[in-house]
Amino acid sequence: PEKIGGVPAGRIEAIRQREAEVFAARRPKTMAALASGAEAFLGGVPMLWMRDWPQPFPMLVSEARGALITDIDGNTLDDFCLGDTGSMFGHSPAPVAEAIAAQAARGLTYMLPTPDALEVGRLLREMFGPFVWQIATTASDANRFALRAARAVTGKPKILFFAACYHGAVDDAMVREVDGKTVARPGLVGQVVDLGVTSRVAEFNDLAGVEAALAHGDVAAVITEPVMTNSCMVLPDPGFHEGLRALTRKHGALLIIDETHTVSSGLGGYTRTHGLEPDMFVLGKPVAGGLPAAVWGMSEAVAARYRAYDAARPAGFSGIGTTLSANPLQFAAMRATLSEVMTAANYAHMEAGAARLASGLADAIQRHGAPWHVVRVGARVEFICQETPLRNGSESYTAHKPALEQALHSALVNRGCLIAPFHNMMLVSPATTDAQIDRLVAAFDAITAEMMA
Numbered sequence: 001p002e003k004i005g006g007v008p009a010g011r012i013e014a015i016r017q018r019e020a021e022v023f024a025a026r027r028p029k030t031m032a033a034l035a036s037g038a039e040a041f042l043g044g045v046p047m048l049w050m051r052d053w054p055q056p057f058p059m060l061v062s063e064a065r066g067a068l069i070t071d072i073d074g075n076t077l078d079d080f081c082l083g084d085t086g087s088m089f090g091h092s093p094a095p096v097a098e099a100i101a102a103q104a105a106r107g108l109t110y111m112l113p114t115p116d117a118l119e120v121g122r123l124l125r126e127m128f129g130p131f132v133w134q135i136a137t138t139a140s141d142a143n144r145f146a147l148r149a150a151r152a153v154t155g156k157p158k159i160l161f162f163a164a165c166y167h168g169a170v171d172d173a174m175v176r177e178v179d180g181k182t183v184a185r186p187g188l189v190g191q192v193v194d195l196g197v198t199s200r201v202a203e204f205n206d207l208a209g210v211e212a213a214l215a216h217g218d219v220a221a222v223i224t225e226p227v228m229t230n231s232c233m234v235l236p237d238p239g240f241h242e243g244l245r246a247l248t249r250k251h252g253a254l255l256i257i258d259e260t261h262t263v264s265s266g267l268g269g270y271t272r273t274h275g276l277e278p279d280m281f282v283l284g285k286p287v288a289g290g291l292p293a294a295v296w297g298m299s300e301a302v303a304a305r306y307r308a309y310d311a312a313r314p315a316g317f318s319g320i321g322t323t324l325s326a327n328p329l330q331f332a333a334m335r336a337t338l339s340e341v342m343t344a345a346n347y348a349h350m351e352a353g354a355a356r357l358a359s360g361l362a363d364a365i366q367r368h369g370a371p372w373h374v375v376r377v378g379a380r381v382e383f384i385c386q387e388t389p390l391r392n393g394s395e396s397y398t399a400h401k402p403a404l405e406q407a408l409h410s411a412l413v414n415r416g417c418l419i420a421p422f423h424n425m426m427l428v429s430p431a432t433t434d435a436q437i438d439r440l441v442a443a444f445d446a447i448t449a450e451m452m453a
C-alpha cells in the first residue's frame with residue numbers, strides 16, 4: 001500500500017477521521033457558537049488561513065496564560081504553538097500585561113513618541129547591536145520597508161530571495177524559479193506585476209547560486225532568515241553565512257537578516273549568538289510580547305546613505321508607514337519585553353526545555369523506526385517527516401507531508417498538545433514546564449507507535 005513518510009496512507013486517513021470526530025465531540029459549545037455567528041466572516045473565519053488548522057473547525061479561545069490555552073468548551077491544552085512565535089515568551093507575560101494596562105489609561109495612539117520610545121531605542125541597541133531603528137506593526141511591514149530602503153539607497157531594483165522562503169505578506173518574496181525565469185508562486189492572489197522585475201531566486205546553502213544571481217549587478221539586497229524556519233527547518237551549512245556576507249559585500253548588495261523566528265536562538269537572536277554582521281535587521285512577532293509590533297534597523301553606514309538619499313529626494317509620500325505604528329502601547333510593551341522578558345534566565349529555561357523536547361521526540365522517532373528527524377534552533381523545535389536533514393527550501397516541498405502531519409497534529413491536540421498548524425513547529429516558553437514537555441513527548445510517542453505499527 002502507498003506510504004506517506006513511512007506510514008500507510010489508509011492508516012493516516014483512518015486516524016485523521018477518528019481524531020476529527022473526537023475533536024468535534026468535545027466541543028459542542030464551539031460548534032453551536034460557530035453555527036450561529038461565523039457567517040459574517042469570509043469562509044467563517046476572520047483570517048482565511050485560520051481554516052488551515054487541521055481540525056474540522058477552529059477552537060474558540062476563552063483565554064490563554066503562560067503556556068496554556070483554553071477554549072470555550074473548557075478544553076485546556078499545553079500550547080507549543082504560542083501564536084506561531086508571537087507569544088514565544090508565554091501568553092501575557094506579567095510585565096508586558098502590566099505595562100499595557102498602565103499605558104492603556106493614558107492614550108493608545110498619538111503619532112508622537114514617548115519617553116518609553118527612547119528607552120526602547122537604547123534597549124534595542126543593547127540587545128541586537130548598533131542599528132538605527134524604525135518601528136512597524138507587523139514583521140511583514142518591517143520587511144517591506146527594509147526592502148524599500150535597500151532599493152532606495154542602492155538604486156538597484158531586485159531582491160534576492162531563497163527558494164521557499166517566507167517573510168510574511170511580502171509580494172516580492174512569493175517567487176520561485178521555473179526554467180531559469182523568476183515567476184510568482186502558484187496561489188499568490190491578485191498578482192499583476194511581473195515578479196521577475198523585482199526578484200531573483202537562489203537556493204539556501206548554495207553560495208555559487210548566490211554569486212551567479214548577484215553577478216547580474218541588479219540586486220539591492222539579499223534577505224534571509226538565518227535558519228529557514230518556515231520551510232520545515234533548514235540549517236545553514238558551516239561557512240554559509242560567512243560566504244553570504246562576503247559575496248554581498250563584494251557585489252554591493254545589502255544583507256538583510258529577518259530574525260522574526262530565529263530570535264528563539266538566544267539573547268540577541270541568531271545574529272548575536274552566531275556573530276552575523278547584517279546591514280539590516282528585522283524582528284516582529286514577539287518583540288512586544290505578543291502585542292502587534294515590529295522593528296527594522298539599519299547599520300550606521302546604511303543609515304548614512306539613507307539620510308543622504310532622503311535629503312535629496314523630492315518631498316512626498318515615502319511608502320513607509322503606518323499611522324498606528326510607533327504608538328505608545330507598542331513602546332510600553334516593547335520596553336517591558338526587552339527589559340524584563342527577553343532575559344538570559346528566560347532563554348536558559350527555554351533552551352533547556354527545548355533540548356529536552358528535541359531529544360524526547362528524536363528518541364520516539366528512533367524507537368518506532370519512523371523515517372523522520374528533529375531539528376532545534378534554541379527554543380524552537382521542529383520534527384520533519386523525512387529521514388535526512390534538508391539542505392534548502394526546495395527540498396522542503398517534498399519533505400512536507402500534509403496528510404500525515406494533519407493526522408499527527410489532530411491526534412496531538414486530542415491528547416492535550418497544540419503545535420503550530422502549517423508545519424511541525426513547537427516552541428518552549430519561559431512558562432513551559434518539564435511536565436508539559438513530557439506530556440507532548442508521550443503523546444507523540446503514542447501516535448508514532450500507532451502510525452508505525
Ligand code: PMP
Pocket residue numbers: 084138139140141143166167168169225230258259260261284285
Ligand atoms: N518573517 C518571518 C521569518 C516569518 O516567519 C513571518 C511570519 N510567519 C513574518 C516575517 C511575517 O510576520 P507577520 O505575519 O507577523 O507579519
